[in-house]
Amino acid sequence: MIDPRAVSGCVRCGTCRSVCPVFQETGWESSGARGKMLVLKSMTEGANLDSWCRDSLGTCTTCALCTQICPAAVRPTGLIEEGRRDLVLANVTRQEHRRLNRNLLRYGNTFGDGRDRLGWLGEEKEMLPKSADFVYFAGCVNSYRYPETAKKTFQILSRFSVTAMPQEMCCGSPLLRTGFDAGFLREANLEQMEAMGARAIITGCAGCYTALKGYGGLEVYSVPEFLNQRLEELDIQPLDLTVCYHDPCHLGRHQGVYDPPRRILEAICSLVEMKASREKARCCGGGGGVRAAYPELSQKIARRRLLDVPAEADAIVTACPLCVRNLRDAGGNAIDLIDLVSRALPPSL
Numbered sequence: 001m002i003d004p005r006a007v008s009g010c011v012r013c014g015t016c017r018s019v020c021p022v023f024q025e026t027g028w029e030s031s032g033a034r035g036k037m038l039v040l041k042s043m044t045e046g047a048n049l050d051s052w053c054r055d056s057l058g059t060c061t062t063c064a065l066c067t068q069i070c071p072a073a074v075r076p077t078g079l080i081e082e083g084r085r086d087l088v089l090a091n092v093t094r095q096e097h098r099r100l101n102r103n104l105l106r107y108g109n110t111f112g113d114g115r116d117r118l119g120w121l122g123e124e125k126e127m128l129p130k131s132a133d134f135v136y137f138a139g140c141v142n143s144y145r146y147p148e149t150a151k152k153t154f155q156i157l158s159r160f161s162v163t164a165m166p167q168e169m170c171c172g173s174p175l176l177r178t179g180f181d182a183g184f185l186r187e188a189n190l191e192q193m194e195a196m197g198a199r200a201i202i203t204g205c206a207g208c209y210t211a212l213k214g215y216g217g218l219e220v221y222s223v224p225e226f227l228n229q230r231l232e233e234l235d236i237q238p239l240d241l242t243v244c245y246h247d248p249c250h251l252g253r254h255q256g257v258y259d260p261p262r263r264i265l266e267a268i269c270s271l272v273e274m275k276a277s278r279e280k281a282r283c284c285g286g287g288g289g290v291r292a293a294y295p296e297l298s299q300k301i302a303r304r305r306l307l308d309v310p311a312e313a314d315a316i317v318t319a320c321p322l323c324v325r326n327l328r329d330a331g332g333n334a335i336d337l338i339d340l341v342s343r344a345l346p347p348s349l
């Protein structure tokens with residue numbers, strides 16, 4: 001349920017509108033952060049829950065730029081997610097999001113893919129340690145779209161007593177962000193963590209990172225945090241490259257992880273900053289269910305983000321497969337941090 005008191009904290013100053021990537025593309029008040037706050041207010045006052053509310057709230061990437069900048073300390077991002085939950089309860093949803101929900105209920109992954117989720121492990125799957133201190137959580141996008149990245153990540157992490165879940169399920173992020181219930185996924189993953197006696201989980205996806213942190217009672221690391229703590233042990237061989245780093249919203253603004261990926265990149269090559277970076281980084285446009293349900297908008301946001309790439313950068317490195325995917329689809333030379341780390345390690349690894 002939307003908290004009416006939290007919504008009424010908005011003084012309609014419009015500061016959030018100046019940073020909202022959706023408003024920048026559409027120019028419509030109803031799709032900008034302030035407009036969404038007005039829609040939320042009307043919902044708390046009993047407005048009809050219709051497709052107009054759905055598309056206003058649905059077009060939010062959950063980038064949190066508005067939440068960060070709001071001078072009245074209103075948290076539009078979280079309130080929008082609350083509003084989406086009310087819309088789901090009223091069955092006012094996009095069919096693309098309903099499909100996501102069905103895929104997850106049936107297959108445990110966003111793509112509705114019936115193949116083995118751990119297919120990227122190949123024959124190594126049979127030799128997975130049954131217990132370990134750390135568990136690698138690959139996530140849906142790396143498991144099914146970038147299996148090579150999942151494999152490279154696991155190979156590198158395997159140096160540090162890491163295993164993987166035999167029956168990993170989606171972290172639940174796509175459902176949580178679009179207003180659906182994700183409790184069944186949380187339970188399935190937590191049960192396995194307990195059975196393996198693991199003390200922490202490591203993920204290379206920003207969306208998974210926020211979702212897993214939300215499970216509670218779990219020690220969670222992003223791949224950049226975990227590797228940055230072990231940089232000395234990695235035997236990095238520098239590369240003659242200049243790259244920039246794109247901060248994924250759910251790793252940066254949502255969780256405050258800015259320095260670890262940069263420290264790793266500085267150990268490997270030259271790092272230049274994007275025009276907007278760290279707390280001010282623009283969104284790639286892929287999150288919050290926007291890529292699934294509003295693909296044109298999602299790509300427009302990605303294309304604008306690519307304008308922030310400095311001319312001297314050979315590649316955009318990021319630490320989230322959804323950012324990689326959305327920026328690549330928009331024409332950017334985006335690569336996962338782990339792909340670069342893997343290139344900088346001695347061939348024996």
Ligand code: SF4
Nearest residue numbers: 010011013014016070
């Ligand atoms: S959410 Fe915050 S920044 Fe946006 S209009 Fe309301 S008070 Fe202003």
Ligand code: SF4
Nearest residue numbers: 020060061063064066
């Ligand atoms: S979270 Fe991002 S996309 Fe959503 S309303 Fe706020 S600024 Fe706009």
